[in-house]
Amino acid sequence: MRPKEMQKQLTRLTVLLLMALEAASQALRGCPNSCGSVSIPYPFGIGNSNHTGANCFLMKELNLTCTNSTLYHGQGNIQILNISLAGKIDMLVHISEVYKNESLGKKYNIGNRPRFSVPVFTISSEDNKFVTVGCDTYGYVSSIRKVTEFSTGCSTRCNTLEIVESMQRSGNCTGIGCCQVDIPPGMKNITFRAFSFYNFNSTSDFNKCGYSFVVKNGNYTFSVDHLKGVPFNMTPLVMEWSVGKDTCDISKQRTDYACKNNSDCENSPFDDGYRCKCKPGFQGNAYHPDGCQGNSIIYYFLILTFRQI
Ligand SMILES: *[C@@H]1O[C@H](CO)[C@@H](O)[C@H](O)[C@H]1NC(C)=O
Ligand SMILES: *[C@@H]1O[C@H](CO)[C@@H](O)[C@H](O)[C@H]1NC(C)=O
Ligand SMILES: *[C@@H]1O[C@H](CO)[C@@H](O)[C@H](O)[C@H]1NC(C)=O
Ligand SMILES: *[C@@H]1O[C@H](CO)[C@@H](O)[C@H](O)[C@H]1NC(C)=O
Ligand SMILES: *[C@@H]1O[C@H](CO)[C@@H](O)[C@H](O)[C@H]1NC(C)=O
Ligand SMILES: *[C@@H]1O[C@H](CO)[C@@H](O)[C@H](O)[C@H]1NC(C)=O
Ligand SMILES: *[C@@H]1O[C@H](CO)[C@@H](O)[C@H](O)[C@H]1NC(C)=O
Ligand SMILES: *[C@@H]1O[C@H](CO)[C@@H](O)[C@H](O)[C@H]1NC(C)=O
Ligand SMILES: *[C@@H]1O[C@H](CO)[C@@H](O)[C@H](O)[C@H]1NC(C)=O
Ligand SMILES: *[C@@H]1O[C@H](CO)[C@@H](O)[C@H](O)[C@H]1NC(C)=O
Numbered sequence: 001m002r003p004k005e006m007q008k009q010l011t012r013l014t015v016l017l018l019m020a021l022e023a024a025s026q027a028l029r030g031c032p033n034s035c036g037s038v039s040i041p042y043p044f045g046i047g048n049s050n051h052t053g054a055n056c057f058l059m060k061e062l063n064l065t066c067t068n069s070t071l072y073h074g075q076g077n078i079q080i081l082n083i084s085l086a087g088k089i090d091m092l093v094h095i096s097e098v099y100k101n102e103s104l105g106k107k108y109n110i111g112n113r114p115r116f117s118v119p120v121f122t123i124s125s126e127d128n129k130f131v132t133v134g135c136d137t138y139g140y141v142s143s144i145r146k147v148t149e150f151s152t153g154c155s156t157r158c159n160t161l162e163i164v165e166s167m168q169r170s171g172n173c174t175g176i177g178c179c180q181v182d183i184p185p186g187m188k189n190i191t192f193r194a195f196s197f198y199n200f201n202s203t204s205d206f207n208k209c210g211y212s213f214v215v216k217n218g219n220y221t222f223s224v225d226h227l228k229g230v231p232f233n234m235t236p237l238v239m240e241w242s243v244g245k246d247t248c249d250i251s252k253q254r255t256d257y258a259c260k261n262n263s264d265c266e267n268s269p270f271d272d273g274y275r276c277k278c279k280p281g282f283q284g285n286a287y288h289p290d291g292c293q294g295n296s297i298i299y300y301f302l303i304l305t306f307r308q309i
Helices: 003-024 161-167 295-307
Strands: 063-067 070-073 078-084 088-094 096-099 121-123 128-133 136-145 148-157 178-182 190-196 209-216 234-241 263-267 274-278 282-284 292-294
Touching: 088 209, 096 190, 128 136, 128 148, 148 178, 190 209, 274 282
Parallel strands: 136 209, 209 234
Antiparallel strands: 063 070, 070 078, 078 088, 088 234, 096 209, 121 234, 128 178, 128 209, 136 148, 136 190, 263 274, 282 292
16 A cells, blocks of 8 residues: 555544544443434433433433434433434424314314423523414414413414515525424423414415424425415424533532543533533543543544554
C-alpha cells in the first residue's frame, strides 16, 4: 500500500474506532445500545442488564421496549424516533380526528383524545407547532398538572373549496383550511382534541373530517387534498426530557445523583428535575457511570495511531 492510501485507511479505522468507543459508552454494560436504527443512551434503557441484572434505565419513566426493531415508550403506543443527550426526544404520536356523524344532525362533534402524561417529558415549544385542518374545525392542546390547566389552539372555517384554494400558497398553513399556533413553553401531561362546530353541515360536499395534531417544525405541509383526509394517522413531535424530581442543588446531595464525572448539572427550565452535560472540553455521556472523557484521551489516541504511519 502506498503511504497516502495507508494514511486514508488508518484515518477511516480511527474514525470507526472512535465511533465504536462512543457507542459503547452510551448504554449501561449488558444493555442494548440500539433498537432498529435508533440508539438508546443511558439514562434511557430497555429492561434489565444481562451483566448486572440491574435496570438498564435510570427511572421507570425512561424504560423503553423494542418490538420488531421498533422502539416504544411504556406499554407501546408511543414510538421513539430519536433520543438526544442534549435533552430532546423525537416521538410519533397519534393525531386527533373528527368525522361527520350522520346521526348528529347539526350538533357539534368531538374527535378522539390522544394524551401523553409522563411528567419527565415537556413538549418542546421551539420545535413544534399545533395544527388544525378542516373547514368546520377547531382544536386545542391542553396541559393539566395537578391543579393548573392551560390550553391553546386555533380554528378554521370555510364554506367553499374555492376560498381555500385561493388562500392556499405553496403548501403554507394560512389559517383557512389549516391553522397553526405556537406551543407555549412548559406543557406537560398534554392532551389534544379536534372538534367540529356544526358537524360539517355546510361543508359536506368537500369536507367531512377535521384533524388536530402537534407536529415537529417542517414535518407537515398542508394540501387542499387534506380536506378529504390526511394521509397519515401519526405525526412526529419533539419532547424535552429531564431526570429526577428536584433541582440540581438538592439532587447533588443525594446518592442517586445522575450527573457523573466531569459533568455539570443544569436545572430543567420549567419544572423540577435536572439535566447533565459534559463540562467544556469533555465528551461522552454525562449520565453514564464512566462519565465524560477529556479530549486529551482522544488526541493521545489519534497521535498514537498516526505515529504508526
Ligand atoms: C447481553 O446484552 C448485550 C447488549 O444487548 C448483547 O450484546 C449480548 O449479546 C447479551 N449477552 C447475552 C449472554 O445475552
Ligand atoms: C419496563 O418495561 C417493561 C415492558 O413494559 C416491563 O415489563 C417492566 O416491568 C418495566 N420495568 C420497570 C422497572 O418498570
Ligand atoms: C413483527 O413483524 C412481523 C412481520 O412484519 C409481523 O408479522 C408481526 O405481527 C410483528 N409483531 C408485532 C408484535 O408487531
Ligand atoms: C437525532 O438527534 C441527533 C442529535 O440531536 C441528530 O444529530 C440526528 O440528526 C437525529 N437523527 C434523526 C434521524 O433525526
Ligand atoms: C355518532 O354520535 C352518536 C351520539 O353521540 C354516537 O353514539 C355514535 O357513536 C357516533 N357515531 C360515530 C361513528 O362516531
Ligand atoms: C394529567 O391529565 C389528566 C387529564 O388529561 C388529569 O386527569 C391528570 O390528573 C393529570 N395528571 C397530573 C399529574 O396532573
Ligand atoms: C410559504 O412558507 C414559506 C416558508 O415558511 C415562505 O418562505 C414562503 O414565502 C411562503 N409563501 C407564501 C406565498 O406566503
Ligand atoms: C349549519 O348549522 C348552523 C347552526 O345550526 C346553521 O346556522 C347553518 O345554517 C347550517 N348550515 C346548513 C347548510 O344547514
Ligand atoms: C420529518 O421531516 C424530515 C425532514 O424533512 C424527514 O427526513 C422525516 O422523514 C420526516 N419524518 C416524518 C416521520 O415524517
Ligand atoms: C474523574 O475525572 C478526573 C479528571 O478527568 C480523573 O482524575 C478521575 O480519576 C475521574 N474519576 C473517576 C471516578 O472516574
